[in-house]
Amino acid sequence: MLTELQAAKLDRRFELLDADGDGFITAADYDQTAVAVCVAFEYLEGSPQHERVHVTFLTMWDKLSRKMDGRHSGRISRDQFISSCTDSIIQREGGYDRNIRPVVDAVFDIIDADGNGVLDVDELATWFNAYGVCVDDAQRAFTELDRNGDGVLSRGEIHQAVEEYYTSDDPKARGNKIYGPLTVALPK
Numbered sequence: 001m002l003t004e005l006q007a008a009k010l011d012r013r014f015e016l017l018d019a020d021g022d023g024f025i026t027a028a029d030y031d032q033t034a035v036a037v038c039v040a041f042e043y044l045e046g047s048p049q050h051e052r053v054h055v056t057f058l059t060m061w062d063k064l065s066r067k068m069d070g071r072h073s074g075r076i077s078r079d080q081f082i083s084s085c086t087d088s089i090i091q092r093e094g095g096y097d098r099n100i101r102p103v104v105d106a107v108f109d110i111i112d113a114d115g116n117g118v119l120d121v122d123e124l125a126t127w128f129n130a131y132g133v134c135v136d137d138a139q140r141a142f143t144e145l146d147r148n149g150d151g152v153l154s155r156g157e158i159h160q161a162v163e164e165y166y167t168s169d170d171p172k173a174r175g176n177k178i179y180g181p182l183t184v185a186l187p188k
């Protein structure tokens with residue numbers, strides 16, 4: 001069983017993945033988000049970065065749909081998404097490493113626009129902007145996620161945050177903030 005917090009986080013994640021808001025995750029959502037990411041990072045059509053973003057998103061959709069859309073309907077409902085995440089990430093030992101870590105690595109490389117191996121606040125804000133999360137929330141999230149306070153987010157800090165986001169039922173877990181505000185109240 002999911003706690004209220006875990007359910008709220010998966011709900012929020014679904015809403016961000018359902019970019020066009022039609023209640024299902026489809027290839028079109030991934031495409032729309034890839035376009036938004038390229039616009040936000042100013043990756044022009046024909047550039048290697050533009051190509052890489054589109055290939056990465058296509059691959060992510062492919063993986064997700066093979067995992068969650070057993071009937072090949074071309075779309076993933078909220079219930080399918082939440083129950084599949086529950087089974088394969090929250091309740092399975094090593095589920096994060098197996099199912100999410102490779103995706104986060106690929107996305108990290110996209111967000112790390114200057115390629116210096118860490119994320120600065122502008123890079124995170126640009127990413128949030130592409131996803132429709134407000135820039136103020138990016139600043140707040142950045143401060144929370146920079147656990148060692150060195151002013152940048154390392155790959156390790158991002159993995160820890162995303163793993164907490166998907167799995168933790170601790171309301172104080174810093175990773176809860178990585179996709180912006182949640183609909184359940186968290187302690188300050």
Ligand SMILES: [Ca+2]
Binds near residue numbers: 017018022026029
């Ligand atoms: Ca959709």
Ligand SMILES: [Ca+2]
Binds near residue numbers: 113114119120
């Ligand atoms: Ca960087």
Ligand SMILES: [Ca+2]
Binds near residue numbers: 145149151152153154
């Ligand atoms: Ca840091």
